[in-house]
Amino acid sequence: MPASYAYLGPEGTFTEVALRTLPEAATRELTPYVSVQSALDAVRVGEAEAAFVPIENSVEGGITTTLDELVAGTPLMIYREVLLSITFALLVRPGIKLSDIKTVTAHPAAQPQVRNWLKTHLPDAVWESAASNADGARLVQEGRYDAAFAGEFAAARYGLEALETGIHDAENAQTRFVLVGRPARPAAPTGADKTSVVLWQNDDHPGGLRDLLGEFATRGINLMLLQSRPTGAGIGNYCFCVDAEGHISDRRMAEALMGLKRICLQVRYLGSYPRADVRPGEVLTPFPGTSDEEFAGAADWVARCQDGRF
Template structure:
């Protein structure tokens, strides 16, 4: 079965301006060819555009293989008006050091970039540009624009941004770790999940009840008991009292899978709250085999067996 793609997306917001890695990622979506792309200055603005009805969807970064989670995205998904993830995009990230034409490496005194980009090129900058002032801005493309306007000497970002805004590459592929990848998620207003593909991911946020011994183990045990593999778990403060956290979770499978649905229902019983964030095609590999006794058929057989016991006794 082919993966279903979001349809009817008239406007897709993304972290702009044009030339960001988010811009490169959104162009990978099949729906983008028929949609209006709306660049906005921050992740929060892109998400708010969906909540306000100004955009049908927003593509925003969720995590990076080097720097980890993007807190702004996690916090927006955990708080405010609920949205769901409809799809995901993986983008290999290659960083270029760019400056106005004629600029040499020795001429640089200031560099601008996004915080996540800076974290991935920090040691290169320390080794090759010691003492240079590094400024953090809202996006890598915004940094390139600022260099073109004369505000900084150089910017770290995607090569396409330099092409768009007339900069030359001074140093190529300067990441501290090779093969960095950023995962982007496509957010929409809540609606029925797409049909399962057989290689899906489900996302949610779980809020623990008042702290007690083994609370996190209890949460994890609901997945383990049903053979549901977690692919990501992140803790984030609830914005309330000190020491109170929620957990942003990705797991293998689709909410219509019996074992996944049963795990979510169990979490609803033991957690203070559970926010469902969507079931959607997985784009980074194959789902593992369903453990023995955890298939949909096994759940159905077990319920039928229990119904017979309750109705007639015996096995």
């Protein structure tokens, strides 16, 4: 297997910065790809060992391009997640002042995070979308636009100055990234893990989705993400991307997934991996009555009853 990670490029974006926080990235060749789709395809065809792409954003929610890629096509698996706080710098060519700025650019995903700042500080600036924040910085370097919103780290690469830093409309703006590979045995549980699945309902009746969520709730499993995605069969037809607390080797999670497998039209397992919002080494306590020991004890008790040994 090639020791290479594909990532959503170009170089010098938040994605690359987030990827470099993973210790395993230091020993891999990191290759930028032009889109989430092409990065994941590189994994599917065996050109890369894994791909690193954004999947959720505290301002915009689930990143639909990534979710749709994981929902459809050859199955892939999530191995790791990274959380990165996102604040923007306003990058300009040296010498440009705020009052000189007539046009600004960035990736469209940056827009909701800088909208209020723009309204206050540059109400008349014209917004032009760029293919990426790094590409926006490049276009400013070339003189096509006056200013770009990008990570402060991009300034040096493009010979630009940060006129302003720390720009973020929403407090705690974070983006979640995932490392995605071909399906294999998930890593062992760490005590603070997350499991991702995609669920397709069997039919559409009152309580259908409530019943799916009940499979988790009944086993004391909290949900961290529920994102509906169109199935492509027309308005109102959705599947559900779910992140749930726990690992598939936890008995509560295994039982919940078995329940879903029984009642869903289709379940796609996307992996179990360490939670990035919990300090490494920290072990979370399951809700009362849902630990592996309690599940094992209850199974023993039923077996004894079935045996007439109660």
